[in-house]
Every structure is written in structure tokens, then in C-alpha cells.
Amino acid sequence: MIEIAGLTKIYGRGSKAARALSGIDLRIGTGMFGLLGPNGAGKTTLMRILAGVANPSGGTLRIAGNDLRTESGKRAMKATLGYLPQELGLYPELSAAQFVDYMAILKGLGEPKARARRVAEVLERVALQDVADRKIKGFSGGMKRRVGIAQALVNDPKLLIVDEPTAGRDPEERIRFRNLLVNLAAERTVILSTHIVEDIGQTCRDLAVLARGRIHFRGSPAELIEAAEGHVWTATSDRLEEPETGLTVISMLHLADGIQYRLVGPRPASFPNAEPAKPGLEDGYVRLMQSA
């Protein structure tokens, strides 16, 4: 269980101080938890604080009973943590098996035979067993991400934090990654931070939306969709239209009889033929961002 209360993070001092997080309150249990937000919302800052690589400026944070404001609490938490940062750096001269083994040692897995077994298991889990002895420098971006998840899993973590894991990946790799995360969440807490709404919709039953350092929504995907009820429209036009202020164009579909717009916001005056549409998760997110 993760308990966050009044968490703040301020970078810099005096007139140059920038508030990255303001009074975050969250309780997160077992399963898959999604943290959604635009770029610069404070997601990576929050992930780093949860992973113990950044210190909060205020508030309290406990993970499985460990107080992350203390060094001993951080060390105890890190022993049961799996972390995949947004900017994943690996040692290119090591093979996948060597890298995961090295991280296992740093995480305190001492017994060599058990460690070797565990390394083989996690590499198989991410489908890298056939290239386990190849140097990482020859890997594709997707394979490097899978090495990243293998090292995160090697200590069988109780908490897995993945920050923007699918950004820049091809569709097949994204689906593979999402499925892997869902399977992993059956037995642990997985926090998925992303700005890709689809990733959250496909994987999480519980989510929070972070914008400008504050939590603007906490609930299920269905509840986020509800937030857009009555604010989603479809309209067709035979030419490119500029929608009025307050409306967001979600999509523009070029059809034989014109351009079909999907819009989120108040009833569009510039589209007299606009009809209400059934909202989706992306619509709910956009509606929330309009009012954030």
C-alpha cells in the first residue's frame, strides 16, 4: 500500500522557485494504477519521489510501511522496488544477462545460483532468452526497454514503477508491453505513468490525472469517461472549419462527403449539424484538461 499525503516538490529557491507538485494526496493498492497527464504535469517528478531517487519538499510518503523521508525507509523500500525510468540508460558493453545480473547484485540478490535462475526467468518473461548473451549495444529500442523491464523484475518487486514505457514504440511493441504490465499487476502494485490515454484505458482500473502539479481526477476509467458525457460532438463539414474557443478537435476524418469532426466542449455554434456522441476515455481526459 502506498500512502501519499500533502506531497509537495519545489525546485530552486527564492524568486527562482518552481512548484512541480502541490499537495498530492493518494492511496494506491495492489493492481495496475495509471497516472495520466500532459508533458510537464509533474509525473516524472512524482515517479522519482516514489522510486526514492528524489526527495519531496513537504508532505508524507509511506510505501509498505516504509517512511521515504528517512534513509533507512528508502533503502528498505528500494529492496522491493522495480523501476523503469523514462530515460532508460543501460551499459552497452554488457550482455542482457550480465546487465540484469549486475542490477540483481545491486538490489541485494546474493546467492549466485538463485540469482542466475532468476535472471534467466525474467529474460524469458520479456522474450529475450535467445539474445541473453548478446551485447546491449546491438539491441533495438524495444529490446532495450525489455531489458529495462527485466532488470526491474529481477528482485520480484512488490512495487513496479514504469514511467512512459511505450512512448516512441511501434504498435506491436506497445501492445506486448501493455499485456506484460497487466500480467505483472496480478501479483503486485504497478504504477504506469504516461501521457498516452490509450495505454491507461487498456490496462488500468484505477487512475489519477495530474496537471500542473495537482491531482485533478481520481477514479476509474468509466468515471473519467462520464466526465465528458454531454460534451462530445460529431459534425460534418464540406470544408476545413476553425472551431470556436473552448472546443477541442479530437479527430478529423476525411470522408467522401466531407470532413467529419469529433469535438469536445460546449455545443459547437460553428457546426449547426453537430450531434452528441458517446464519449471515450480520451474525450473524458480532454474535457478534464479543459477545466483544469
Next chain:
Amino acid sequence: MRSLRSKGAALKYSWLCYRRESLWFPAAFLALFVVILAILPNPGLRYGIARAYLGFIVPLIGGILAAYSILDDPALELRFATPERPEATLAARLGLILLVEAVCAAGFQLFARALGVDLSPLGGFLSVQAVWLVPTLALISLGCAGSLAGAQSVTGAFLVGGVWLVQLLMKSWFVANARELYLFLGVFSPDSPALVANRFVLFAGSLGLLGLSTVLLRRPERLL
């Protein structure tokens, strides 16, 4: 036994991860000074070159390598998310540099002795080792602490280079006014009565800077 084997494996990986191109730096200087030593005919000049390599060059290289040892790590954020203690990180990274430096210093001394260079004006065997080891430890700890304090490797490297140059150029002032803090007292004044105090102060200062590095490593977010 199990713990020792894990430590052995961790050291092996530290070595494998070590940026090999930075090994060219000490190797190139070693080769250069070996060649210079070999082509100089005058025993006095040979002694001067041997003294310069051990007393000035080895510490400078150690300091610069140390400045790049922690932050030039592609997997820095992953490492910070493990329960590895900062002391262990420092021991693995700086220990490796000290090992490289020791190999260079030992190799150079063997070569110098083979050419008949007499290093006895610097003192006995242990004193000769202290001539390179004490300033090397001081500049290694300065380079490491400087890069962590400035959150940039280049800050530590500049600090090391600056201190090294100022101390070399202001020899007379340091010998007259701050002998205890002078990195090169063992090279220039091996018989100085202040040498014991000098080595003690430099060693204690090195420990202090390593302590500061440990504290700075406990706040890793500045370094990412």
C-alpha cells in the same frame, strides 16, 4: 563466502562497465613518459622525469578520472533506485581508478629501475609510493566531490586541473605559507620536517572530501 562472491561479481561488472576509452588517458601518459625516460641519456634528467610522472602526472590523471567516474554513467538513475549504499558506489568507482593508477605507477617504477634510474632521493620504497599515492588520493577525492557538488563532471575536472596548476606554479608560496596543504611537498622537499604533517593533513582532507561525496550522493536528484 556468498557475499564475497557477489562482491567479486559486482567488481567484475564495474570493470566491464568502466568506460574503456578513459583507460587510454593514463595509458597514453604512461607510454609517453616511458618513451621520454628511455630516450634521455642524462641520469639527472631521467630522475627528474620519473619524479614528475610519479609526483605530478599520476595524481592529475587520477583526479580527472575521478571527476568523470560517478556522473558519466548511463544507468545512473537505475543505480540510484537500488538499495546500494553511496559508500559502496564510491568504493567501487574510485577503487577502480586507484587500481589503474597503482598499476601505472608500479609499471613505471619497474621500467625506471630497469633503466637504472635512482629514485632514492625521494626516500625509501614506502616514501616513493607515498609521493604519488597521497596527492593522488587527494585529487581523486577532490575531483569526485567537485563533480558531485557542481552536479557536472567537468566542474570536478576543472577544479582538479585548477588546484594542480596553481599548486605547481605557486610552489614557493605554498612551501613558505601552507606546507601542510601542498600536494607536491613529497616531490620537491622529500626531507622536509613538515612532510609527516603534510601527509596526515592531505589524507584527512581526502577522507573529508569522500565524506562530502557520500552526503552529496544521498541527494541524487541534483545529479540526474
